[in-house]
Amino acid sequence: MNKKFEEKTLSSKGIYKGRIINVKIDEVQLPNGKTSTRELVEHPGAVGIIPITADNKLIVVEQYRKPLERSIVEIPAGKLEPGELPEVTAVRELEEETGFGANRFTYLQTIATSPGFANEVIHLYIAQDLYDIEEPASLDEDEFVELMAITLEEAEEMIADGRIFDAKTVIAVMWMRQNLK
């Protein structure tokens, strides 16, 4: 890994250990020798799945996002369990959130969502050759989502009117624009 302008950790103070995130403050030595502090959110990482149907529709879910105090339309996604391979998470979350399996998963890209304050990365996969799972595993009991299959045109409309605006789903729609004709 490139360590240019590395900030060496002088000390680290735990602030919060939560169900999903941990928060800590590191005192760091800057490249010029001075010190500063960095507020850091630790997140287990996640996957996002871009499920494309045989007729080139994108499967999305509408759900309430408490941090934004509104519901938004997103690609299916979910957090990595400890030690879990992202490919396994992708299969599990696709099933739980949509009831679909996929015969073809293709790795697209890993994105860092908020490199200024969080270590969260999302591994993105394209899921194709979808099939219905007869008795799919269900969502976590505090998850409520509504499933939709949308065309590229409908996705563009949802970007224009703000229903789609999270980074991973914007990337999914840009991917459709470039790859589905």
Added chain:
Amino acid sequence: MNKKFEEKTLSSKGIYKGRIINVKIDEVQLPNGKTSTRELVEHPGAVGIIPITADNKLIVVEQYRKPLERSIVEIPAGKLEPGELPEVTAVRELEEETGFGANRFTYLQTIATSPGFANEVIHLYIAQDLYDIEEPASLDEDEFVELMAITLEEAEEMIADGRIFDAKTVIAVMWMRQNLK
């Protein structure tokens, strides 16, 4: 705003008030009447600028990102000051991080980076008709960045080898792919 599956706040507990982020835990009432908790990171929001030179290069900065413990290549970006309009932040951050002004700013898109746990949004702007500012405002004293102007081909290479992988910069490169020929 769409409030489908709304989670009503029953109580809210402040965990941490920091320099950049605040952390709180909300107890919420779910659509089925049960209760759950949500860990929430409050962030002031940010802008990202996609500066395009006359010969269609993208201006990027390499910087160390403590949460990721590595340096990455990103579009210029920065946080909103309290009450500041994003357009103003965009002009300021472009000057501070690159020494460039732009005669043409075009709003592209606002993205939510981590809707599962944070309210951070990034307002993205295209900056064109760039010019050198003679004595540009300088960076914050704990910021160290290296400036580069890269072609689309070089940007694609940087995505392939992982030097570029944060969400806003991936979106910038996808935008170049679609709009610069």
